Amino acid sequence: MDALTIHEAAQTTGWSARMLRYIESVGLIDAPRSDSGYRLYGAPELQRLRTLRELLSDHDIGLGEMGFAQRLRSDADLRDAIDTWFAAQPERPSDIPESDWLRFEQDKHERLLAAAAQLT
Amino acid sequence: MDALTIHEAAQTTGWSARMLRYIESVGLIDAPRSDSGYRLYGAPELQRLRTLRELLSDHDIGLGEMGFAQRLRSDADLRDAIDTWFAAQPERPSDIPESDWLRFEQDKHERLLAAAAQLT
DNA sequence: GGAACCTTGACACAGCCGTGGTAAGGTTCG
């Protein structure tokens, strides 16, 4: 009983079956497959689907944006290029010094690392 | 001679005047204004416009994505929420351990901090 | 073996995005 079929998963998560396939095609949530190729949604996938839905509506972003966020985290070159572009204006200093959020980011990553360590 | 008008800036950067205004509306590059409200593009703005163009074509992303990237760096809540969503699947361990890129990120931020320090 | 699922692939369609153009009005400058 711990693996729902696509329509059942749709029902309990509030997505449509079509959207579940779409989400998979975007690369955000891949459901494991049965021997014959049926998608099987277990507890982790259902959880992610629900939190995804929350995340999108809470912050008013779309699947496209999430796809981009994912690309950002898998493509180091892109991440660096964008960071560099935003960081690079030594002239006209902005009202918020760049080093502030950099420091903040680093702190956050330390927090995430600590949290991740506690998961194992 | 160190401030170009919008059409001149368009000419030398390869954008259209229309796009320069659009880029500003997205919040990526705000040109300073003259007393009467004319946009004035100085060397820093021209530089950013050129590198922006490069960035977009090199990585095949659009202004919308850049806008989202900017939102990511200014909205700590959003950043944390997305990071948490991607990080949260202790079940089904992914092939690339999460802590790897976290560590990588932290290293990168240290590099960026060092680079920023050298700018001043 | 047939009903009720699942699969992929395609067509459809509203809505937003990038981009251009134009209109109505202010500014600069010869």
Place this chain on the structure above:
DNA sequence: CGAACCTTACCACGGCTGTGTCAAGGTTCC
């Protein structure tokens, strides 16, 4: 003062996105 700029605010339009639906075919199960 008139030409040639600039401003904002709209309309237009092709293309991509999100979403639905349908078709053709495989799977499960009573």
